[in-house]
Amino acid sequence: MRFERIRKEYPNGVVACESISFEIQPGTVHAIIGENGAGKSTLMKVLYGMEQPSSGQILFDGQAVTIPSPQSAIDHGIGMVHQAFMTVGTFTITQNITLGAEPQRRGFVDSRRAVAEVDELARRFQLDIDPLARAQDVSVGMLQRAEILKALYRGARILILDEPTAVLTPQETIELFRALRGFAASGRTVIFISHKLREVLEIADEITVMRGGHLVGQTTPEATDEVALAGLMVGRSIAIADRHPAAAAGEVALEVAGLSCLNDLERPACTEVDLEVRAGEIVGIVGVEGNGQTELVEVIAGLRAPTGGEIHLHGDVITQASVRSRRAAGLHHIPEDRMKNGVALPESIEDNLIVDRYTGSTVRRHGLLSPKRIGRFAEELISRFGVRAADSKVPAGSLSGGNIQKLIVARELGDQPLVLLASQPTRGVDIGAMEFIYAELREARDAGCAVLLVSADLGEALTLSDRIAVIRNGRVVARFDDVAAVTEEDLGRHMLGAAESKEPA
Amino acid sequence: MIWDALFSTLFLAAVLRVATPLLLAAMGGLISETAGVPNITLEGSMLSGACAGALVGGFTGNPWLGLIAAIVGGAIIGILLGVLHLEFGADPIIVGIGLNLLVAGFTTFIVFSLLGDKSGTSSLGRNLLPTIEPGPLAGIPFLGDVLLGQHILTYVAFLVWAAVALLLARATFGVHLRAIGQNPLAAATAGISVKRLQYAAVIICGSLAGTAGAFLSMGYVSSFIRDMTAGRGFIALAAIFLGGMRPLGVGFAALAFGFFEALSIRLGNLDVPSQLVQTIPYIATLIGLGLFAWRETTRRRRGSGATGQRRRPVTPGADPA
Numbered sequence: 001m002r003f004e005r006i007r008k009e010y011p012n013g014v015v016a017c018e019s020i021s022f023e024i025q026p027g028t029v030h031a032i033i034g035e036n037g038a039g040k041s042t043l044m045k046v047l048y049g050m051e052q053p054s055s056g057q058i059l060f061d062g063q064a065v066t067i068p069s070p071q072s073a074i075d076h077g078i079g080m081v082h083q084a085f086m087t088v089g090t091f092t093i094t095q096n097i098t099l100g101a102e103p104q105r106r107g108f109v110d111s112r113r114a115v116a117e118v119d120e121l122a123r124r125f126q127l128d129i130d131p132l133a134r135a136q137d138v139s140v141g142m143l144q145r146a147e148i149l150k151a152l153y154r155g156a157r158i159l160i161l162d163e164p165t166a167v168l169t170p171q172e173t174i175e176l177f178r179a180l181r182g183f184a185a186s187g188r189t190v191i192f193i194s195h196k197l198r199e200v201l202e203i204a205d206e207i208t209v210m211r212g213g214h215l216v217g218q219t220t221p222e223a224t225d226e227v228a229l230a231g232l233m234v235g236r237s238i239a240i241a242d243r244h245p246a247a248a249a250g251e252v253a254l255e256v257a258g259l260s261c262l263n264d265l266e267r268p269a270c271t272e273v274d275l276e277v278r279a280g281e282i283v284g285i286v287g288v289e290g291n292g293q294t295e296l297v298e299v300i301a302g303l304r305a306p307t308g309g310e311i312h313l314h315g316d317v318i319t320q321a322s323v324r325s326r327r328a329a330g331l332h333h334i335p336e337d338r339m340k341n342g343v344a345l346p347e348s349i350e351d352n353l354i355v356d357r358y359t360g361s362t363v364r365r366h367g368l369l370s371p372k373r374i375g376r377f378a379e380e381l382i383s384r385f386g387v388r389a390a391d392s393k394v395p396a397g398s399l400s401g402g403n404i405q406k407l408i409v410a411r412e413l414g415d416q417p418l419v420l421l422a423s424q425p426t427r428g429v430d431i432g433a434m435e436f437i438y439a440e441l442r443e444a445r446d447a448g449c450a451v452l453l454v455s456a457d458l459g460e461a462l463t464l465s466d467r468i469a470v471i472r473n474g475r476v477v478a479r480f481d482d483v484a485a486v487t488e489e490d491l492g493r494h495m496l497g498a499a500e501s502k503e504p505a
Numbered sequence: 506m507i508w509d510a511l512f513s514t515l516f517l518a519a520v521l522r523v524a525t526p527l528l529l530a531a532m533g534g535l536i537s538e539t540a541g542v543p544n545i546t547l548e549g550s551m552l553s554g555a556c557a558g559a560l561v562g563g564f565t566g567n568p569w570l571g572l573i574a575a576i577v578g579g580a581i582i583g584i585l586l587g588v589l590h591l592e593f594g595a596d597p598i599i600v601g602i603g604l605n606l607l608v609a610g611f612t613t614f615i616v617f618s619l620l621g622d623k624s625g626t627s628s629l630g631r632n633l634l635p636t637i638e639p640g641p642l643a644g645i646p647f648l649g650d651v652l653l654g655q656h657i658l659t660y661v662a663f664l665v666w667a668a669v670a671l672l673l674a675r676a677t678f679g680v681h682l683r684a685i686g687q688n689p690l691a692a693a694t695a696g697i698s699v700k701r702l703q704y705a706a707v708i709i710c711g712s713l714a715g716t717a718g719a720f721l722s723m724g725y726v727s728s729f730i731r732d733m734t735a736g737r738g739f740i741a742l743a744a745i746f747l748g749g750m751r752p753l754g755v756g757f758a759a760l761a762f763g764f765f766e767a768l769s770i771r772l773g774n775l776d777v778p779s780q781l782v783q784t785i786p787y788i789a790t791l792i793g794l795g796l797f798a799w800r801e802t803t804r805r806r807r808g809s810g811a812t813g814q815r816r817r818p819v820t821p822g823a824d825p826a
Contacts, residue, residue: 100695
């Protein structure tokens with residue numbers, strides 16, 4: 001198949017793709033990489049019929065085709081596994097896989113046949129699923145396998161995977177890659193969208209690099225390496241994978257002793273967690289998502305009540321303290337869900353920056369908020385943290401994901417905190433913003449801040465952390481003081497439970 | 506004395522009778538809600554159906570034409586909701602309030618223009634859809650008195666209940682309706698036309714509510730009376746949520762509301778202040794919704810019934826008519 005001079009201009013004048021032409025060979029794994037906003041998602045939406053190109057065409061076997069809708073893409077043998085899974089929670093895995101293409105008998109769903117067909121398909125492609133489990137009850141790994149089977153069930157010859165490994169453990173990733181190689185070997189084509197360079201180098205036969213809506217390079221894993229690819233993606237040389245260990249850690253800044261808490265379903269989320277974070281070090285917490293790390297951070301930040309244990313900030317007990325007094329004491333927080341808890345999307349950048357200090361003298365004059373002081377304060381943070389925005393009065397929601405995260409980092413690190421809780425600080429941000437956030441976290445650490453980092457990206461945890469703790473089922477199951485000697489596989493084994501080979505609970 | 510009245514066969518027959526419009530409208534609303542279109546126009550559709558049915562039936566002298574007119578009259582409201590919400594993106598609750606007010610005014614207006622009577626269509630004479638005569642079976646105890654000899658639309662309502670249950674559980678169309686209600690994006694990427702199905706849902710919903718209206722003006726009483734739905738559309742809406750958006754539960758919730766309405770009619774004949782008695786169905790609705798909310802909360806807390814992407818249920822507003 002071939003893209004020919006694809007151009008996509010949105011009604012608001014943004015050109016997402018400019019004259020993109022390249023070929024994808026059948027029976028290969030073709031990776032498309034680029035920063036957020038590079039146009040790779042738009043290109044895939046065009047291929048999947050969710051967007052129409054402004055000009056240019058898509059050719060299959062030399063024939064130009066138009067793809068007006070996802071249904072038409074499906075008819076052309078194109079299947080897509082979206083980054084956010086397209087599942088109906090209360091439906092079974094079988095119902096989700098067959099949705100819209102159910103085997104029927106007189107207007108009714110032939111559910112016995114559906115289960116049998118799904119079961120057979122899963123066996124054939126060695127994708128382990130439970131056809132009768134409800135989608136809301138199974139692991140993300142199984143959901144993803146179901147999404148792949150959904151495409152295959154419709155007879156997909158071309159499989160598009162958008163950031164498929166973002167939610168997977170290393171072991172699940174290995175299994176996914178094995179399956180993808182199997183598809184390619186059977187003559188199917190896999191299009192693999194990612195910005196994890198190491199994975200791309202491992203899985204792809206060919207790599208297409210996009211930047212700013214343009215195709216900037218095509219290569220093969222044999223002909224390139226991580227540094228060269230990163231440089232191509234951002235247009236300058238970049239080194240995010242380098243470790244910069246802390247000089248020497250200072251006093252214990254944050255101490256968590258025997259901390260327990262419940263999750264939203266009032267089941268135990270954390271059980272007797274002990275942690276110490278010293279001034280001037282980054283402690284990483286890794287674990288399969290849903291193993292209590294989210295709740296742990298919320299308890300320390302004061303957003304969730306603990307059921308037992310104590311939290312000390314520089315020796316003072318803050319277990320019962322309000323969020324405001326914790327912040328005032330120097331405990332800052334980059335929340336996991338930035339769109340929900342990190343910013344107020346409809347409000348201006350200024351308001352988002354002063355939200356925790358509107359009572360202070362930096363932004364007040366004669367007891368009232370001073371627009372002039374707010375403006376000055378905001379402009380300073382915007383330029384210092386490189387937030388790309390028209391001005392400080394535009395709504396936060398108009399910024400890109402990476403810039404929203406920079407905005408949050410600016411607020412949380414603007415005045416050197418004593419302790420920073422950083423939850424998934426670079427999730428979904430592009431490599432440029434990631435490099436910047438890494439640098440800021442390290443700078444804060446070197447200035448004496450104690451950083452507790454929670455990351456689902458093991459590479460990130462290994463790169464940034466000075467010490468690492470693995471959490472599973474709400475308990476710390478392993479601690480590593482010498483991070484340089486630890487591999488992702490080591491962490492993965494502990495995350496899943498060393499003796500277990502099955503899905504985590 | 507009250508207990509005698511409650512457990513008489515006459516009373517049970519009355520429960521089925523007054524539950525009929527609630528059951529029909531609730532099944533229609535259930536389909537619309539399942540498909541992800543919050544639909545508070547049950548009241549309007551019902552009133553529109555009642556008016557169209559009585560007028561067409563009265564002028565032609567043929568109640569069957571009246572029934573068809575009632576179905577169309579209800580469906581038109583569904584189509585209007587569909588166009589305004591699905592095409593123009595208007596908020597379905599605001600559109601619903603507007604349509605309910607529009608119907609309340611328009612039915613009075615059209616009846617007045619045609620008949621010169623603001624209160625209703627009684628000047629057209631009695632015009633009824635038939636009651637099924639029990640024939641020789643009338644003698645069977647209980648069965649003969651309660652289940653037989655009901656209005657034809659009462660039987661239709663129970664058939665619709667069974668059909669909707671089967672549709673949503675097993676039929677491809679019903680499964681797709683549930684999918685688009687829970688995760689429209691998932692359904693769309695699976696190649697299902699979300700908008701087309703939502704149109705179908707609001708039209709079916711309007712038709713069933715229109716049928717409920719036909720029962721009111723051509724069965725329950727024999728002519729259209731201004732604002733005769735008296736909040737039944739909203740009680741049906743309450744039944745949908747009280748029944749947990751499942752056909753079985755919704756049907757029984759509708760029957761329960763029918764029970765309380767029959768109770769208020771029955772007690773009205775006794776020595777109880779009628780104003781108080783008439784509030785019974787509405788108080789029952791409030792208590793029912795309160796119980797529903799309480800159950801949802803406790804269930805979520807236990808974590809057994811937390812449905813990931815379930816929509817927030819629409820709380821029915823006050824009767825604007």
